[in-house]
Amino acid sequence: MRLLLLAPPGAGKGTQGDRLAARLGVRHIAAGDLLRAEARAGTPHGDQIADYQARGDLVPDQIVFDVLLPAVVEAAARGGYILDGFPRTLPQATAAAELGARLDVTLDAVVYLYAPDAVLTRRLLARAGQEGRADDTEGVIRHRLEVFAETTEPLVAYYRKRGILVAVDADQPPDSVTEQIQARLSELTLPSNGLRRSRLCARIRRWAWMIPRLPS
Numbered sequence: 001m002r003l004l005l006l007a008p009p010g011a012g013k014g015t016q017g018d019r020l021a022a023r024l025g026v027r028h029i030a031a032g033d034l035l036r037a038e039a040r041a042g043t044p045h046g047d048q049i050a051d052y053q054a055r056g057d058l059v060p061d062q063i064v065f066d067v068l069l070p071a072v073v074e075a076a077a078r079g080g081y082i083l084d085g086f087p088r089t090l091p092q093a094t095a096a097a098e099l100g101a102r103l104d105v106t107l108d109a110v111v112y113l114y115a116p117d118a119v120l121t122r123r124l125l126a127r128a129g130q131e132g133r134a135d136d137t138e139g140v141i142r143h144r145l146e147v148f149a150e151t152t153e154p155l156v157a158y159y160r161k162r163g164i165l166v167a168v169d170a171d172q173p174p175d176s177v178t179e180q181i182q183a184r185l186s187e188l189t190l191p192s193n194g195l196r197r198s199r200l201c202a203r204i205r206r207w208a209w210m211i212p213r214l215p216s
Contacts, residue, residue, distance in 0.1 A: 005084035007113035010120035031085030113170040
């Protein structure tokens with residue numbers, strides 16, 4: 001399965017990405033983690049990435065593609081991927097779609113996690129205190145949420161028009177979010193690509209049995 005998690009900072013896409021990857025047997029590719037690793041490595045791209053992240057700005061498209069593309073292609077060849085944090089703008093999405101079609105790594109579905117800004121800010125400030133993340137100050141958080149609203153939310157309409165979007169409320173316990181993702185993916189029209197479609201259906205059905213039902 002090839003799945004994109006689209007969500008503002010603090011919506012829990014990292015947690016859900018790990019769960020989805022484990023249950024579907026594919027790799028979770030977190031764009032932010034790869035970019036931070038590149039920044040720590042001190043490469044020429046890494047130095048530029050560090051500057052952008054310190055300001056809370058988006059890293060330029062070409063740098064992101066250079067860092068992410070090898071990981072996405074490798075994961076697709078091994079059975080699929082759960083990608084989070086990219087694309088984040090409409091031009092990135094259209095460029096990624098064209099490139100994905102050429103390389104046969106096209107998305108099957110997009111999960112959009114949403115929550116109120118107040119909830120997201122509270123979560124990010126708590127994480128900053130726990131992990132000592134210098135890029136999660138209150139001012140930078142506010143700026144990051146503004147950047148998301150301006151540049152990333154148009155992707156919701158884009159993917160909905162393509163018929164591959166499912167939206168899930170992230171302002172609830174992680175187990176509930178996971179269960180809702182599973183239910184919405186099961187309702188989505190899956191790829192009509194023969195064996196690939198049947199394997200994807202089978203994986204989602206197995207996943208449905210693995211998720212514990214919450215008490216009513």
